[in-house]
Amino acid sequence: MFKDSSLHIAARDSIAWWKAWLIRLIAVFLSLIVCAIVIFGLTKMNPVEVYKGIFDGAVGTSRRTWVTVRDTMVLLLIAIGLTPAFKMKFWNIGAEGQILVGGAATAALMIYAGDSMPTPVLMILMFVASLAAGMIWGIIPAIFKAYFNTNETLFTLMLNYVAMQIVTFCIVYWENPAGSNTVGIINSATRAGWLPALGGLTYGWNVLIVLAFTFGMYIYMKYSKQGYEVAVVGESQDTARYARINVKRTIIRTMGISGGICGIAGFLLVSGASHTISTSTAGGRGFTAIIVAWLSKFNAFVMILVSFFLVFMEKGAIQIASQFNLNENASDVITGIILFFILGSEFFIRYRIAFTKAHK
């Protein structure tokens, strides 16, 4: 239908990286203008002030910055964990559960072993335990997928609820004070099992661990043989078999890695941030991370930007709510508009629009 019009759309063969980023930047800029119009139209407030409020809420003080960084890191780690599974087209929507069992394993060690061993040993133990717990939670659906071809989407989703019930069950034993139905802050007096500060930075370890995984995942997916196998299995299992790749083993191994990393996210959440466990410890992060992974097209470094943006907006939301009485829906609207523009900009990166003279 475009043949006769003056507008002509053609796929680009390639695009210079700076052009792609320029287009994205323009998209963000345009989205901010649209948001400004929406904010002014709906609330009659000065949009610049609202933007300032968001900015202030996310990085206004050093404490706020660190909280933003801490939450960014957790979201990033989960997205990193999801990457190999999604690359393999194994729809792991069970990150919530994998985080929860990892967190529960961590909490269990904090409660039972908190006072009886030196911090470094305890830390390593908690790290390994959360990894193992997450791994088990990831491998169970993988085994069923590999051997019985069960639907992993449903299986991983259902395991989330099993994990929640396990946490609920644990809370019965761990609740403190009794009758409160919550665990409260674990070891609030001794701080045993709390991820210590690193060189004066409260969340130094969180950052270090997550960045190590981010870098490691980048290398693993891009340069390792296993990473290549994951990509091939994802593209076509027949091709993989033809290339003598053991598909079953790849599926199980990859989900072990995916679940294990999500389990470690649970460790960071419990030991490195909240110091408690509840059914809402994962708090939907397992699902948000899917958005992060997709938006970044599984590029580990773009994920840093995307998860930072989402957490930035979330923290900004708390601030504009208290400053301007705009509730979190307002920031959801802003986030939605910006994401819409960023996603839309991909169209202009992939396609070229040319204005040609209409010929009769």
Next chain:
Amino acid sequence: MKKFLALVLSVVMVASLAACGNSGTKETQAPAASGDSATATESTAAESTGETAEKVGDGVDAKDLKVGFIFIGDENEGYTAAHYAGAKGMQEALGLSDDQVIIKWNIPEDETCYDAAVDLADQGCNIIFANSFGHESYILQAAAEFPNVQFCHATGYQAAGSGLSNMHNYFTSIYESRYVSGVVAGMKLNEMIADGKITEDTAKVGYVGAYPYAEVISGFTSFFLGVRSQCPSATMEVKYTNSWASFDLEKECAESLIADKCVLISQHADTTGAPTACEAAGVPCVGYNISMIPTAPNTALTSASINWEPYYEYATKCVIDGTAIDTDWCKGFAEGADKLTDLNDKVVAEGTAEKVKEVEDAIIDGSLHIFDTSTFTVDGKELTDADSEYISDGYFHESEKASAPAFDFIIDGITAVTQ
């Protein structure tokens, strides 16, 4: 696979057994602190009845004061809306400007609460209030970090045992207004019996409860005692939603109670779910927090509600004057901390307004004790002093030892369904 699961489960079991062994030692960890503060509570409790306020600091000029609030919800949710109304009232009464009151909305019961609390302290708040039960341990953590900032937590109970002089709990004697709302409901039942709509034997009340906690049990018991003071044959069925605020769960819960032949519904949960179900079924109902008349114009009788303003004013005034805030604060009708929302004249029985006034006056002058042990039985027996440290002089002294409700007996006539 089954074997594997069994193994995992048994490991969990063993681990939890180990837990039981451990926890005994853990609780004795801070004996000195808790011992001290136990006596401290008693002295503050005594103080709160007397008028002498202890001077603890220089106070803060009202112009330099900053007050922080941490709310679990926002204005769309009745419980927080009531807190917000109290905060606004306090602000006006003390003449504070808008930028002296900082509110953090929608703060969940996790580390976000701690982040919010320390952020408010960073912004220079002198006093910080948090309104949800699960906020407490995070507020405690922040209170330990900022000893010069006053932290007040609603519905909690750990302040007295915390050993922190800047940590306080507050609540109101909501059981008083629940009792009075029960009186309104009881009169409605009598009217329905007189009109021949129901018989004395079928006067069954349904109650949508949030959690099987003492706060809820104390609430529905006082409501039921109010009902039965008017309609002695009434019984009650309680169902829990296991959520403080879920419109759908509360609506479903009310519907199932109505299907169970309940002829009147009340609630201890924060949304308009139950009244919505009642309006559709034409069943009279008693709400909580806010007037339900806009939701259920033809069925809502009234709502038991809390006025938080007296506390917010009191605690903030303490900071301005430099006096100590009660570790546990709990007041009722007499101080204006509890009230009934407007009676729905279209629905309530004749003479309700006069009766409400009479009962309220009796509560205020102390001639009526709501948990009068002669008015109810547990397992067929009347409760005595031996059953609870709260019972003496023939009644249960609810909220007199700590601000959080403590009555947790299921009395005869009430069936509480826990899953």
